[in-house]
Amino acid sequence: MSSVDPTQLSSTAFLQLMVAQMQYQDPLQPQDNSQFLAQLAQMSELETLTELTQTMSSLQQLTQLSDERQLLGTTVSVTASDGSTVTGTVSSIRMDQNGDPQLIVNGQGYPLSALTEME
Template sequence: MTLKVSADASILAAAQSSATTTAGTTGMDKDTFLKLLVAQMKYQDPQSPTDSSAFITQTAAYSQVEALQALSDQNASMLAMQRATTAGALVGKSVSYLATDGTTVKGTVSSVTIATDSTEAQATVGGTSIPVSRLTAISA
């Protein structure tokens, strides 16, 4: 019994370490899940191995985690494309925006920049780069 308790403690320690290093503060990811599954198999009691149906259930759960991760990645990609398309439609439009001094400035969008490290597009109005969220009015 002592061996099983220490094995469970090492699995828990490995899980906590993996969760901290691979997923940060966002939670567990598919790599952490796989590490836990391998650790469970490594430390199982040879006299009483894990039931095969439990192993199949865990493998199916891992497949679901992978599928959900792929779906999440696809959604993020689609959202980025939608933002780019929406921002691109602003070119040539007359806009109003709130300047940093609190005044309302009007102008025409000459270009839109979408940086890869930013989630927000920047519209160029009269040579000034303005975050799209600061636009207060858009007209043809």
């Protein structure tokens, strides 16, 4: 049996579960409607918070990219993967496969975390 990540549950799936719960409830002891409304309100709240989190994340990425743009044309020193120090001018900035920024110095990409000095 696989586990379901609750953050991946869509509102459609939630409504389907709620309808199934209503269908199979004991007719002699029906659940209170307020419980269903409370669950629906919680789902709506969760969707709103998820959208807000995604918006904030996008805004943070845009702000970071704006800050990194200021490095263009700047002479920097970065630490290469072999531990050596490379000095050169930042010619561009690109995103790697993970969406992390890389500084292009002397035609080679270096993660922003490799930056050790700016002149």
